[in-house]
Amino acid sequence: METDAGTGTDAVRDRTSGEAVARAVTDVLQPRNVLLAGMTGIGVAAAGDWTGILWGLLGAVCAGLVPAAFIEWERRRGTWGDRHVVDRRQRAPIFLVILGSVGTGAALMTAGGAPRGVLLAMLALWAMTVVLLAVNTVWKISVDAAVASAVVAMLAAVHAPWWIAGYALVAAVCWSRVALAYHSVAQTLAGAALGAATAAVLVLA
Numbered sequence: 001m002e003t004d005a006g007t008g009t010d011a012v013r014d015r016t017s018g019e020a021v022a023r024a025v026t027d028v029l030q031p032r033n034v035l036l037a038g039m040t041g042i043g044v045a046a047a048g049d050w051t052g053i054l055w056g057l058l059g060a061v062c063a064g065l066v067p068a069a070f071i072e073w074e075r076r077r078g079t080w081g082d083r084h085v086v087d088r089r090q091r092a093p094i095f096l097v098i099l100g101s102v103g104t105g106a107a108l109m110t111a112g113g114a115p116r117g118v119l120l121a122m123l124a125l126w127a128m129t130v131v132l133l134a135v136n137t138v139w140k141i142s143v144d145a146a147v148a149s150a151v152v153a154m155l156a157a158v159h160a161p162w163w164i165a166g167y168a169l170v171a172a173v174c175w176s177r178v179a180l181a182y183h184s185v186a187q188t189l190a191g192a193a194l195g196a197a198t199a200a201v202l203v204l205a
Contacts (some may be wrong), residue, residue, distance in 0.1 A: 022179035029173050031147040035064030038151030039121065043133065045158040046117025055109065055118045063098070063125050070097045075138070084182055088140040095133035102126045116182025121154050124201035130193055142183045142191035148173045149195025157202040170195075 036057075040201075043056025071083050071094060085091050106122040128150055135141045148170045156163035174188035 017076060018179060022176040025172050026144065026180060026182075027177040029144070029148060029169060029176075030068075030145065031144060032064040032068040034148050034151050036060040036126055037144050038114045038155060039063065040120070042121045042151075042158055043115070043118045045155075046115035046119075046121075048115075051117060052118065055114045058108065058114075058174065059105055059122050059125075062101045062108075065102040067098045070094065086182060088136055091136050092133065094151055095136065098129045099126060099133070102129065106181075117158050120201050121158075124154065124198040127183075128194060132191075133137070135194075139190075140183065140187055141194070142174070142177050142188040144177055145170065145183075145188040145191030146195040149192040150198040152197035153196045154202055157199045160162055 039059035040053055040056035043052035043054070043059065044050070046052055047055060068083070071080075071085065074080060074093075075082060080087070080090055085094065095190060102122055102125055106119060106126060109119045109122060128146060132143060132146060147158035149167070152163060152170055155166065168194055174185075174192060177183040177188050178185055
């Protein structure tokens, strides 16, 4: 009996520990943070000098920070529990904010003569969001996986193929979303596949 009790306690401890790791991964690699790092890297590659940092930061603000601020504002108002917005039916306003913010960012980049590569990255993210919104009407596809995958794929397209190694982080994001029961394996894989497809805009344009 003591052995069984101990085993049960160990199982609970392991499960709790695993959930803590998954939560840390999903928080660190959330879209806001991934876009902040990724768009800055894309901007530098597109411009070829330090000015690309500014264009990349503009992209990160519009694609990542503004939507994150909107989610936090609504959370404080009690619209939903946290940034994960687990109820698919509540997500449409978030996608609309993303579309408006990314579209505004792309317009500012066009008016300001931003490097072509970073502008294409913004357009790719805008198109990806349209697909996410459409799919979300019937199925809860993973946005976190899509964003992480898109950023890694676009970095590989504008820098060097070895950036594909970043898919180890994408796999970690997918694992964390499943471990926390926010998504199924299929939903994270679908998000990652959609994100990878965005790189086609940079490769083929």
